[in-house]
Amino acid sequence: MIVRAPASSANLGAGFDCAGVALGLWNELELTDGEGVAVEGEGTGELPEDESNLAVRAYALLASLAGKRFRFVNRIPLERGLGSSTAAIAVGLRAAAPEASAEELLARGLELEPHADNLAAALAGGVTLTWGGSIARVADALPFEPVALVPAERMGTAAARDALPESIPHADATFSLARAALLGAGAATGRADLFRAALADRVHEPYRGSTLLDAVRATLPRGAAGATLSGSGPTVIVWAEDARSCATELEARYQDHRVLALAVSPLGAHA
Numbered sequence: 001m002i003v004r005a006p007a008s009s010a011n012l013g014a015g016f017d018c019a020g021v022a023l024g025l026w027n028e029l030e031l032t033d034g035e036g037v038a039v040e041g042e043g044t045g046e047l048p049e050d051e052s053n054l055a056v057r058a059y060a061l062l063a064s065l066a067g068k069r070f071r072f073v074n075r076i077p078l079e080r081g082l083g084s085s086t087a088a089i090a091v092g093l094r095a096a097a098p099e100a101s102a103e104e105l106l107a108r109g110l111e112l113e114p115h116a117d118n119l120a121a122a123l124a125g126g127v128t129l130t131w132g133g134s135i136a137r138v139a140d141a142l143p144f145e146p147v148a149l150v151p152a153e154r155m156g157t158a159a160a161r162d163a164l165p166e167s168i169p170h171a172d173a174t175f176s177l178a179r180a181a182l183l184g185a186g187a188a189t190g191r192a193d194l195f196r197a198a199l200a201d202r203v204h205e206p207y208r209g210s211t212l213l214d215a216v217r218a219t220l221p222r223g224a225a226g227a228t229l230s231g232s233g234p235t236v237i238v239w240a241e242d243a244r245s246c247a248t249e250l251e252a253r254y255q256d257h258r259v260l261a262l263a264v265s266p267l268g269a270h271a
Contacts, residue, residue: 008083014179020121034069058092079154081231125268143192145243172202199226
């Protein structure tokens with residue numbers, strides 16, 4: 001069996017801990033009879049090649065490891081805000097239960113990943129909204145194409161969450177609530193004007209201190225609607241009318257960063 005799980009970007013600005021989108025960048029698991037764990041691509045020599053591997057742990061939640069060999073081919077950069085950990089969980093869960101629903105797998109995956117926004121998108125594909133253990137899959141695509149600007153440095157989710165305050169001003173909450181509503185409406189209807197208006201946040205982005213996000217927003221590439229911090233960062237997603245032309249401009253501007261012209265994936269983790 002070969003199982004694939006996509007990268008994802010969470011929050012999309014104001015949809016903090018709720019909104020997520022699956023991206024067309026894939027990790028793969030080849031599951032065969034045998035024994036052992038092998039990792040290729042991103043994380044080679046770093047990710048564990050035994051039963052402590054996160055994807056193997058996810059598989060073990062639903063099926064026996066006995067007589068199984070796991071070979072991973074990873075393409076999602078680690079600790080860059082593109083859902084590498086949730087892709088690992090998603091690929092393990094889907095391999096263990098190919099016929100289960102996304103919500104059934106989400107319920108088990110939350111034992112390993114308490115924040116559901118990335119995991120819901122990785123399991124269900126498309127654009128998702130998540131609350132509790134429920135998933136609303138609201139669209140196959142978005143009005144603009146995602147371009148990922150990926151720095152060399154890493155950012156762990158726990159460290160990024162430590163930067164968030166316990167409370168925010170009422171005016172900032174109102175600002176972000178309005179943008180979150182626009183985000184959901186723009187995604188569900190495909191209206192570019194609503195989605196463009198949604199690409200701002202005062203709940204988490206200002207506190208994560210992303211100078212890269214600030215720089216991109218100060219001088220957006222031609223045809224770009226806006227930019228958001230991907231999850232907790234450090235990757236920035238630029239939302240563009242034409243991903244490839246936007247990527248070309250970003251490559252010239254940020255030569256020390258990786259630039260990935262992506263697409264929203266209507267598919268989640270699948271065999």
